[in-house]
Amino acid sequence: MRRPLLVAHVQADLHLQCQTCLQPMLHRVDHEFTLCVVKDDDEADELSEDLDPLILEDDNEEISTRDLFEDELILSLPVVANHEPGACGVAVPALQSAAEEPKASTKENPFAVLAGLKKPGQS
Numbered sequence: 184m185r186r187p188l189l190v191a192h193v194q195a196d197l198h199l200q201c202q203t204c205l206q207p208m209l210h211r212v213d214h215e216f217t218l219c220v221v222k223d224d225d226e227a228d229e230l231s232e233d234l235d236p237l238i239l240e241d242d243n244e245e246i247s248t249r250d251l252f253e254d255e256l257i258l259s260l261p262v263v264a265n266h267e268p269g270a271c272g273v274a275v276p277a278l279q280s281a282a283e284e285p286k287a288s289t290k291e292n293p294f295a296v297l298a299g300l301k302k303p304g305q306s
């Protein structure tokens with residue numbers, strides 16, 4: 184069965200608050216999405232997983248593009264808003280200590296011991 188598709192592209196600059204430094208940050212949304220128009224939940228269940236349903240029970244039902252875009256924007260929000268690594272005003276302690284680990288060159292070479300394990304009779 185052929186169903187109408189709604190293809191839309193949403194672009195927005197959202198002003199969020201970074202949850203690390205609590206400073207304002209810009210979250211750019213540039214997102215294309217496709218909705219497949221169906222009559223009810225049963226039809227929606229029949230859609231393949233890569234299609235999102237748009238349920239319109241009545242052929243004359245009007246849809247609000249504002250609501251559609253609002254939903255997509257909410258879906259595109261990050262779970263936790265944070266600046267990009269390095270762009271944040273607050274250094275994250277865990278990341279900092281990881282970067283300050285001693286270099287591997289101070290460790291003993293684990294293969295050095297093998298040099299002393301020559302089989303008897305050889306050499």
Ligand SMILES: [Zn+2]
Nearest residue numbers: 201204266271
């Ligand atoms: Zn930040």
